[in-house]
Amino acid sequence: MSITLAAGALTPKEITVFLLALAVLLGTARLLGEIARRFGQPAVLGEILAGVLLGATVLANVYPPAYDYLFPKYLYDHASGEQVFYDKVDAETDEIIYEAVTDPETGELLYTESKGEPAPSLVLVGLDAFSVLCVCLLLLIAGLEVDLSIVTKQGKAAALVSITGMVVPLAFGCGLAFAVPTLIGYDPTSGKLVPFALFLGIAMSITALPVIAKVLMDLKMFRSDMGMLIMSSAMINDLLGWIGFAIVLSLILPPGESAIPLHFVIPATLVFVGLILTVGRWLADRAIPWVQAHSSFPGGILGFVFTVALLCAALTEWIGIHAIFGAFLAGVALGDSKHLKPQTRRTIEQIVTYIFAPIFFAGVALRVDFLNNFDVVAVVLVLVIAIAGKALGCYAGAKWAGMTKRESWAVGFGMSARGAMEIILGQIALNFGLITDKLFVAIVVMAIVTSVIAGPLMQKALGLKQGKRLLDVLGSKNFLGPLKAGTRDAAIRELSAHAAGVLGKDADTIGDAAIARERVVSTGLADGIAVPHARLATLDEPAVFIGISPPGIDFEAADGQPAEIICLLLTPEDDQRSQIELLRMVAEAFQERATRRSAVEAQGYTQFRAALSIGSAASEAH
């Protein structure tokens, strides 16, 4: 008994490898992405690292069979195991196109050589097609984040920052390419110096909207004036940058690939952009409520958003610029409508951010050997030019618009974050043979480094201190679970004894100090939270210890509610600031009723942590 598979269908073995490859890419990328976040870094750093580990850089060298199994490059015949080659057939005569191989001695025709290009593995084709979809959806959500009304409100300042922040790095990038092309991996024989230089200039000038938005949110500056100025400058910047990139792509497109003549590509692009930002926006704003009115929710609107994004992506790819550009503009037009509900945006963003994006970024780094192609000179040159160009350009614009020196530097550093967008740009350029592995590695490193340092540099420029969350200081040793105590003093003694054990201090000293403090004014807050605290001369670091009491303990709170969550705060004697900081963290962590409920009901540290983690996500979403 045997099977006959339908044409184009993957064999069971290919399905196994395809699913396993997706699982390994997603799992590793999410894991390292979370670890990166734990260290305060952007998730994309960990996701790319996953590709480096699983791909040509590490796995292919450390254990080649695993790499070849997961990401097979060529096609092998499913029954015989023999390698498969492409063999071309004349379209008109239907005959095979041969190359004659003759006997070198007799000159007689021996056979005809038709061994052509090796056929790519169907797994590889499947992964590539899927990653095209991933990157389009990634740009869709980047587009959804663009708020054109904010852009217009910021007016002059945003225009100035975005223009200087675009022109300076563009000039720096082009200059670098023309000055030392070979140092950064340009192949002089290719004859593509102009598009190469333009590409580098644009790669230097596009910012990373999602990374910048994330940095601003982390600094709690997203809704501030400076935050909005940075966001709107970045939006104008990206819009212009992507149009520029589309034009560069059209310059290197092979004949026959574009559906319209080459000299129409640029006008067609501009017409498309113009139409989608006017008619497209107008239509989207009318179509969305109609779709929501006449279809099931959220099925109708989700299907509508994805369909429009895919259609626009296909359209721009057909015009001869890249598909991601259409997806981005579709996002801008759709996201601009106030009728698109926050929960719809959230569903799309969550799935794309946490499923499609990790697979894409891990996949990006798979095929490139980051160690062998890591060229210190190229990396340093690209990095320095990228940061200097963007920071100086934006600084000049912000200063010009009348901001202070400190603020202008903050804008400059904030705008210098590149992240995901440059990597996408680089990957397309790499696929098209416009840049080499060496420059690609330099661009990826530059994108990651600028994303990582943007937040800290902004904080430094503004003299801010980043706000920690209770979660960040809460280890398993800091959580006691349900307290045995039924009274205030007993509860403080119980927590103090535990704290003393962990910190290696004397339990009575801690307990006495906390109880003495409690005599002054009771520390019962509203909503069942109590925060007994003590300052200790012998302590180096602030610490918090938490116990829960489902029946509740009276801490003389103003609202009369017994305390169910008791947080013992210990701080060094002379450190006024950290006590206030801890109080803020506790208040923030338990501000939602649902979080308090789950926290009190938690069985053990893990569930308690989960309650805080979900609560923190919920309050960010509000």
Place this chain on the structure above:
Amino acid sequence: MSITLAAGALTPKEITVFLLALAVLLGTARLLGEIARRFGQPAVLGEILAGVLLGATVLANVYPPAYDYLFPKYLYDHASGEQVFYDKVDAETDEIIYEAVTDPETGELLYTESKGEPAPSLVLVGLDAFSVLCVCLLLLIAGLEVDLSIVTKQGKAAALVSITGMVVPLAFGCGLAFAVPTLIGYDPTSGKLVPFALFLGIAMSITALPVIAKVLMDLKMFRSDMGMLIMSSAMINDLLGWIGFAIVLSLILPPGESAIPLHFVIPATLVFVGLILTVGRWLADRAIPWVQAHSSFPGGILGFVFTVALLCAALTEWIGIHAIFGAFLAGVALGDSKHLKPQTRRTIEQIVTYIFAPIFFAGVALRVDFLNNFDVVAVVLVLVIAIAGKALGCYAGAKWAGMTKRESWAVGFGMSARGAMEIILGQIALNFGLITDKLFVAIVVMAIVTSVIAGPLMQKALGLKQGKRLLDVLGSKNFLGPLKAGTRDAAIRELSAHAAGVLGKDADTIGDAAIARERVVSTGLADGIAVPHARLATLDEPAVFIGISPPGIDFEAADGQPAEIICLLLTPEDDQRSQIELLRMVAEAFQERATRRSAVEAQGYTQFRAALSIGSAASEAH
């Protein structure tokens, strides 16, 4: 200037077609799915119809160039446009495997023939790989819906119904295959009658959990005792059915495709099922809170669920049974944990149900010509046996478990819904060459028909009447928008005048009747809703007319709130029932505060409808 693409990468033209094909499949499937729902039918009916329209049945015959463009079957060389064929190379000697072609007259070797199989289009490969992913995710959410605790609570009754409901259709299906194999499209030369008969038996015995859940929800019976009995019987049924299907697949697997020897496939399957339902569940229940505690929410848990599902899918495919089986069991194990938050389930379910599933089902019907392969005898035979087997089997079990005759028939008809699962089963069997297009078409028709009639038959058996929603009776003519009136009587007159125009009646008659009714007892309900009503001798059909009044009009409501939404209910004189029905619909439509807010703020009919539609989705989710 030209480009060199990386190996396995799709060309711009292929990317265009790939994205366009996805957009067209998704858009058409969602559209027809919505239309099907509007007619009270399952969405999958519309989604399959999309594939019928876009595929071999309609588009390929009506306008072949469009079909060939969207879903190209073979690969053509990107530069020359010539067709590409596979050419095999000996794995050891690296030489091409030739077939000699000699001159028929002289016997001399002319050339060697190496034209092999035509290479499939990369677009087709990409779509196929994507649809593998789609179907795995579809089974993942089917698995998430299985609640093992409900299954165990139903105990004896569920066991009886599921066993008789499994054995009888299995016997009917096998019997049919052995009795008249050729009538239902069996190829006697294939020598696979035993797996063919087993497949048909299993195809008859698996139910469609998601369809049944939907039917029960629509009938508001999901949480009733009967609903839970049906759900738990269907779960046991599916678990056993999929194990059986996995075993049938292992019987027809080609040598070399399975990673483990054939006689180990069945034990390995049973071990895998046993492990995942015990150790796997236990692990999932501990891992989920840990993941939620130590990662960002919902990114961590989403990544975790997808990774586990893909890993299990790859594992079962590797064992030699199909990937969907692993995804389904992963869903059962993960979904069983109470730590998995409803919002996480909702996000996964929404994306899969509204994006992945429509693309999959439209894709399923693409390659099969439903008209030419529609064989009345085969369709009728499969349909009759499918309904009779399931209904009789389940009826017997339910009766045995002590249910009434009416209830037992309702259980039987409810369980006879097949839907998506049978189609997935059929597609795999078709891909493996186990069944022909003819039987596939019969199975698809059977799956759709049983899904469509299950709800109405259950209602009939129980003597129920399906509850309509306000949305279902609200056309654009029934909505006035903001009223000019500021008093109760003026508002009633204004609505009456509009109603009279629409219905062709006399405005004063309506107004007088409604105002007279208002004098008896005021119709102001709580929360700003008022329902003035009138019975009219000349009316044939009940009707509702709605106006809004953002400033509010006093309707003497008990809670003192002025009415902002005023619904004029008109019913025929002797129709007591329809007035109560309309009142229920109004109360239900506006029960959520958010819905009332958006409804009052609506600008025009479309936005008003959207407010009701979103509100209705929100209350179903609760």
